[in-house]
Amino acid sequence: MYYVKNERDGKEIHDPKLNLAIEYYLLNEVKLDEPILLFYINDNSIIIGRNQNTYEEVNTAYVEENGVDVVRRFSGGGAVYHDMGVLCFCFITEDDGNSFRDFKKFTSPVIDALHQMGVEGAELKGRNDLIIDGKKFSGNAMYSKNGRMTAHGTLMFDSQIEAVVKALKPKKHKLESKGIKSIRSRVTNIKPFLDDSYQYMNAKDFREQLLLHIYDTDSKENVKEYVLTEEDWEKIDAFAAEYTANWNWNYGKSPAFDMERSERLSVGTVEVKMNVRKGKIEDIRIFGDFFGLGEIEDVEKELQGIPYTKEAIRDAISKVDVNKYFGKVETEELVDLFY
Secondary structure (H helix, E strand, O other), X not given: OEEEOOEEOOEEOOOHHHHHHHHHHXXXXXXXXXXXXXXXXXXXXXXXXXXXXXXXXXXXXXHHHHOOEEEEOOOOOOOEEEOOOEEEEEEEEEOOOOOOOOHHXXXXXXXXXXXXXXXXXXXXXXXXXXEEOOEEEEEXXXXXXXXXXXXXXXXXXXXXXXXXXXHEXXXXXXXXXXXXXXXXXXXXXXXXXXXXXXXXXXXXXXXXXXXXXXXXXXXXXXXXXXXXXXXXXXXXHHHHHHOOXXXXXXXXXXXXXXXXXXXXXXXXXXXXXXXXXXXXXXXXXEEEOOOOOOOOHHHHHHHOOOEOOHHHHHHHHOOOOHHHHHOOOOHHHHHHHHO
16 A cells, blocks of 8 residues: 655645545545555644535635635535544545445544554444544544545534534534434543553654554654655646635535425435425535545436426436445435425
């Protein structure tokens, strides 16, 4: 496995717009003979899922007042807060057809390393969360394209939890579905659970230890690296300009909607916004923290222009592979939500 440092001219990158661009560039254009591992630490930012509605996930007043970057990633899942106490990891590999949504496969190396550092209670629970004593310290997501995939996640090592609470706006039914009353009661940092010999560490020190554990070595000299070239950086910059540093990508424009429905389904939160004119669906947008393989716009196109009846909606949804776009969900769950 190759390790990629997110460094440019010898300086580590903390700009989330560039770090996400690096990840997507490696996925699409750097095809090596082994998988790729990337770590990065972002300045204060909120990274939202591919299908989420930015305005409904983010406390925009807090974000603007505190200079928090908001960047949309290409994978599904929910919004996460990043700061210099959060370590992000990313595995990039060929898509063998069996690994998408297999979060255990890609989080096991991290969990094993944490166990070796004294965090005995670290485990994968539910769909994509890593927890310690029932509290979440890591959220994970995946994205697949052209036969390759990325599995990435966050590790709250020593994050400012109060900022997490203020920056995000979780939906009430999402919190209720987990039996909790607030973000604060749900999340934790890793550092308090480490053995005493690791208490000196910050997130960058933690990254170095994690790297050695994953590669099962005592020296970074034994870690195989791919070094980003100037040509690589030109393409990374171009991608950032088109996507991750682009307001239209991160926030997006959409018409005003007169019908809104949101439910916590078996695959996560799914939200639909529609304009219905003269009995037909004129505009429709689908949002959520579900994990899909395809572009959700494909589903929206099937629904746009059809009569707003349960039968027509069921017929339209039946034309698409709902498990591909949403995950393992029943067609009737979606029909009941949309109608």
